[in-house]
Amino acid sequence: MRWTNWALAALLAGGLAGRPAAAQVAPPSPAGPPSRFVVVLDPAHGGDDAGGRMANGQSEKNFTLALSGRLRSLLAARGIQVVTTRDADATVEPDRRAEIANHAHAQACLSLHAAESGAGIHLFTSSLAPAQPARFTPWKTAQAAWVTRSLALAGELNSALQHTGMSVSLGRTTLPVIDSMTCPAVALEIAPERSADHKTTTGLDDKDYQARVATALAAALVEWRTEAQQP
Amino acid sequence: MIPRYQKILFGVLLLASLVMGVALWQLRERAHQRMIAGQDSDPTRAPMVARAEQATLVVANDNDSSLLTQVHSLPLPADSGARARAVLGKLLDIYAAPDAAHPVPGGGNSVTQVFLLPAPPLAGGASPSNAQQTGPQLAVVNLTGSFAASHPSGIETETLTVLSICGTLRANLPSITQVRFLVDGQQRATLAGHADLTRTYLTADAVPAEGAHP
Numbered sequence: 023m024r025w026t027n028w029a030l031a032a033l034l035a036g037g038l039a040g041r042p043a044a045a046q047v048a049p050p051s052p053a054g055p056p057s058r059f060v061v062v063l064d065p066a067h068g069g070d071d072a073g074g075r076m077a078n079g080q081s082e083k084n085f086t087l088a089l090s091g092r093l094r095s096l097l098a099a100r101g102i103q104v105v106t107t108r109d110a111d112a113t114v115e116p117d118r119r120a121e122i123a124n125h126a127h128a129q130a131c132l133s134l135h136a137a138e139s140g141a142g143i144h145l146f147t148s149s150l151a152p153a154q155p156a157r158f159t160p161w162k163t164a165q166a167a168w169v170t171r172s173l174a175l176a177g178e179l180n181s182a183l184q185h186t187g188m189s190v191s192l193g194r195t196t197l198p199v200i201d202s203m204t205c206p207a208v209a210l211e212i213a214p215e216r217s218a219d220h221k222t223t224t225g226l227d228d229k230d231y232q233a234r235v236a237t238a239l240a241a242a243l244v245e246w247r248t249e250a251q252q253p
Numbered sequence: 254m255i256p257r258y259q260k261i262l263f264g265v266l267l268l269a270s271l272v273m274g275v276a277l278w279q280l281r282e283r284a285h286q287r288m289i290a291g292q293d294s295d296p297t298r299a300p301m302v303a304r305a306e307q308a309t310l311v312v313a314n315d316n317d318s319s320l321l322t323q324v325h326s327l328p329l330p331a332d333s334g335a336r337a338r339a340v341l342g343k344l345l346d347i348y349a350a351p352d353a354a355h356p357v358p359g360g361g362n363s364v365t366q367v368f369l370l371p372a373p374p375l376a377g378g379a380s381p382s383n384a385q386q387t388g389p390q391l392a393v394v395n396l397t398g399s400f401a402a403s404h405p406s407g408i409e410t411e412t413l414t415v416l417s418i419c420g421t422l423r424a425n426l427p428s429i430t431q432v433r434f435l436v437d438g439q440q441r442a443t444l445a446g447h448a449d450l451t452r453t454y455l456t457a458d459a460v461p462a463e464g465a466h467p
Contacts, residue, residue, distance in 0.1 A: 067446070071446065073446055074405070074406030074407055074445075075406070135447070137405070137406065137409060137410065138405070139409060139410040140315050140316075140318055140409045140410065141315075144318065146408055146412075162452075191317075191318045193318065193409070194458075195408055195447075195448065196448065196449040196454075197408065197448075197449065198442075198449050198451075201449075209408055211407060211408045213407075216316075220316050
């Protein structure tokens with residue numbers, strides 16, 4: 023009996039001691055300063071979902087996974103913690119991807135895509151109308167409270183990519199993955215570089231092109247971290 | 254042994270039956286001829302062809318990721334649903350052309366039907382001002398499975414297709430404020446892996462501007 027009392031007291035003491043730790047990882051509000059800097063990378067598609075088909079026959083799922091790995095290495099080298107929604111050729115449902123991002127309490131979430139149509143880099147934010155943060159938010163429109171921050175993140179990425187001479191377009195779209203994320207979220211779609219007469223000058227399989235994109239994204243996220251950590 | 258008078262009576266009745274049968278057949282033929290003669294089967298009315306009208310199409314361009322308005326002259330039916338299907342058919346015909354700036358296979362037959370329903374109220378309870386007179390409508394666009402299967406995959410191209418459809422409906426039928434999509438009569442998660450087809454699109458979000466991105 024005495025043993026059970028001691029055990030109960032120890033459990034209660036452990037539970038009370040654990041509360042401050044739980045508070046430290048509370049989700050950051052869109053306006054409040056973050057306690058740590060985490061980036062979520064979401065290589066789109068995977069497994070049964072191959073996504074689009076590149077000109078060289080490569081599938082979009084493999085391209086985005088390779089880009090995610092390259093970007094993860096660059097960010098880790100700069101001291102940024104990275105969480106990925108998939109690290110292998112596996113099927114991950116959109117809701118599961120958003121769950122991973124929301125559990126990470128990230129300061130930036132990038133959904134990586136690729137397409138043969140269009141030219142340059144396309145940056146998309148959610149088309150949801152901005153809303154005030156609430157304690158409980160609908161799953162399908164959870165991004166609404168973060169749209170303003172997402173637009174700011176898209177602006178940061180736009181500046182860094184244009185600084186390297188790449189063609190960038192900004193837009194709004196409806197992607198279920200992004201609409202359910204509670205973090206500054208941007209979907210990035212990489213297309214071939216084209217000349218004025220719309221001929222392809224740099225294909226998606228160009229390693230130098232991929233490296234330039236990843237380096238520019240890493241630089242933008244470092245700048246984003248600097249801004250986020252300012253009081 | 255049958256009496257003689259019965260044989261004569263049977264013969265007379267048989268003969269009378271034959272005569273009446275022939276008379277009835279002739280009367281039927283005469284009535285049929287009179288009925289045919291009373292009908293006027295000459296073509297007196299030409300087939301109805303809807304007159305050509307100006308239709309505004311919101312056309313996507315992959316080269317600069319823009320939505321631009323184009324005015325085309327095409328026959329437009331009076332019925333709103335048929336009119337919506339006609340303008341969307343023309344839009345998708347443009348996309349199916351060999352030199353299209355937003356190439357999407359399929360053409361005008363990719364839109365099976367467009368159903369128009371009273372639009373549910375928006376989240377804020379407001380309705381666009383241009384729809385006040387006729388009442389806001391929800392257009393349900395039923396696409397073919399082959400169109401979705403052959404649509405190029407990508408956020409940009411799929412978003413442009415969806416927004417150009419919404420913008421074209423708004424430009425020609427201002428009472429349409431909301432649009433939903435079906436594929437072969439069924440709800441589908443995405444158009445070709447990216448653009449969400451489970452949500453309701455507001456046509457007010459698809460207003461084109463010169464050189465504007467979606």
